[in-house]
Amino acid sequence: MGEKFDVVVIGGNFAGVSAALPLARARRRVLMVDAGKPRNRFSHGAHNFYGHDGKAPLDAMEEAQRQFMLYPTATLFKGEAVRTSGQKDAFTIALADGSEVTARRLVLATGVKDTLPGLPGLAERWGQSVVHCPYCHGYELPPGPLGVLGVGVHSLHGAVLAADWGPATFFTQGKVEPDAESAALFAARGVSVERSPVVELLGPAPGLEAVRLADGRVAALGGLFVAPQVSPASPLAEQLGCVFDEAPMGPYLRVNEMKETSIPGVFAAGDIAQTMHSAPLAAAAGAFAGVCAHRSLIWG
Numbered sequence: 444m445g446e447k448f449d450v451v452v453i454g455g456n457f458a459g460v461s462a463a464l465p466l467a468r469a470r471r472r473v474l475m476v477d478a479g480k481p482r483n484r485f486s487h488g489a490h491n492f493y494g495h496d497g498k499a500p501l502d503a504m505e506e507a508q509r510q511f512m513l514y515p516t517a518t519l520f521k522g523e524a525v526r527t528s529g530q531k532d533a534f535t536i537a538l539a540d541g542s543e544v545t546a547r548r549l550v551l552a553t554g555v556k557d558t559l560p561g562l563p564g565l566a567e568r569w570g571q572s573v574v575h576c577p578y579c580h581g582y583e584l585p586p587g588p589l590g591v592l593g594v595g596v597h598s599l600h601g602a603v604l605a606a607d608w609g610p611a612t613f614f615t616q617g618k619v620e621p622d623a624e625s626a627a628l629f630a631a632r633g634v635s636v637e638r639s640p641v642v643e644l645l646g647p648a649p650g651l652e653a654v655r656l657a658d659g660r661v662a663a664l665g666g667l668f669v670a671p672q673v674s675p676a677s678p679l680a681e682q683l684g685c686v687f688d689e690a691p692m693g694p695y696l697r698v699n700e701m702k703e704t705s706i707p708g709v710f711a712a713g714d715i716a717q718t719m720h721s722a723p724l725a726a727a728a729g730a731f732a733g734v735c736a737h738r739s740l741i742w743g
């Protein structure tokens with residue numbers, strides 16, 4: 444390609460397209476680079492997204508990218524950005540086809556990847572009967588008993604919520620014991636506590652019928668909530684030297700109130716730069732990051 448862009452947006456889903464659109468509409472030369480692996484691709488439908496409730500994740504992304512490409516100053520590279528270097532006004536981005544492009548500003552919207560607990564039968568149910576967020580997929584789980592896997596203290600909060608979607612059991616996994624406040628909320632909301640760890644998920648995947656416990660018992664379950672550990676889906680921010688902060692679920696990029704990272708000229712939005720992960724929150728952050736990158740082209 445060897446081309447010069449005002450802004451290169453890396454990541455082309457909720458945050459990335461939302462950042463790229465205002466820039467294209469400002470008639471700026473924008474390249475959006477997307478490897479086509481949105482985080483929610485394991486589920487049938489994305490929920491809670493204005494005007495698109497239940498749409499298949501890859502269909503929603505394709506439609507959003509199609510709309511971006513209607514602008515004459517928009518360019519889309521379908522593939523990976525493999526390396527970034529440089530500084531404000533002179534970033535170089537190496538693409539998977541061996542070409543390099545330059546940009547005055549960068550927006551990182553590359554999302555995160557999930558590291559799931561290594562329980563037999565869990566990975567093949569991810570996004571279907573094993574889900575991270577009750578608001579996204581709790582409604583679609585079959586009526587009946589639900590579980591919340593204890594992976595950290597934040598799982599206690601998930602168990603208190605889960606009772607609105609079905610009779611809930613909190614599995615301590617031998618490492619997350621309810622504190623007094625959680626125990627009182629569990630009692631008030633009818634959440635049971637199981638201390639024998641889940642060792643295997645049972646039934647025809649991607650559905651769930653039950654879990655096997657370490658003591659040999661089998662507990663019937665139609666759905667299991669799991670909050671996975673997350674890490675950046677791409678090493679680009681680290682390559683650039685951007686500062687990260689730590690949250691219980693993993694690291695996230697530090698951005699200021701204008702969505703700029705610790706590296707001047709590098710903006711970031713979406714799951715990679717916040718701890719609350721959802722499509723509408725990523726889109727909102729992306730839209731603001733796009734506007735901030737545009738303002739930075741003008742005011743410096």
Ligand SMILES: Cc1cc2nc3c(=O)[nH]c(=O)nc-3n(C[C@H](O)[C@H](O)[C@H](O)COP(=O)(O)OP(=O)(O)OC[C@H]3O[C@@H](n4cnc5c(N)ncnc54)[C@H](O)[C@@H]3O)c2cc1C
Pocket residue numbers: 453454455456457458459476477478479480481482483484485486488489490491492522523524525552553554555557569570575579580676677679712713714715720721722723725
């Ligand atoms: C199984 C599952 C289901 C979910 N369901 C819902 C739901 O129903 N509703 C909801 O609100 N939230 C849901 N979420 C959360 C939601 O998926 C995220 O909050 C949202 O996708 C974040 O958007 P994003 O744009 O930051 O990142 P993503 O959507 O993950 O998009 C990042 C994009 O960047 C690309 N990329 C990464 N690195 C590079 C690179 N180096 N070069 C080029 N491209 C790159 C990726 O391939 C991807 O296309 C779900 C999450 C999971 C795990």
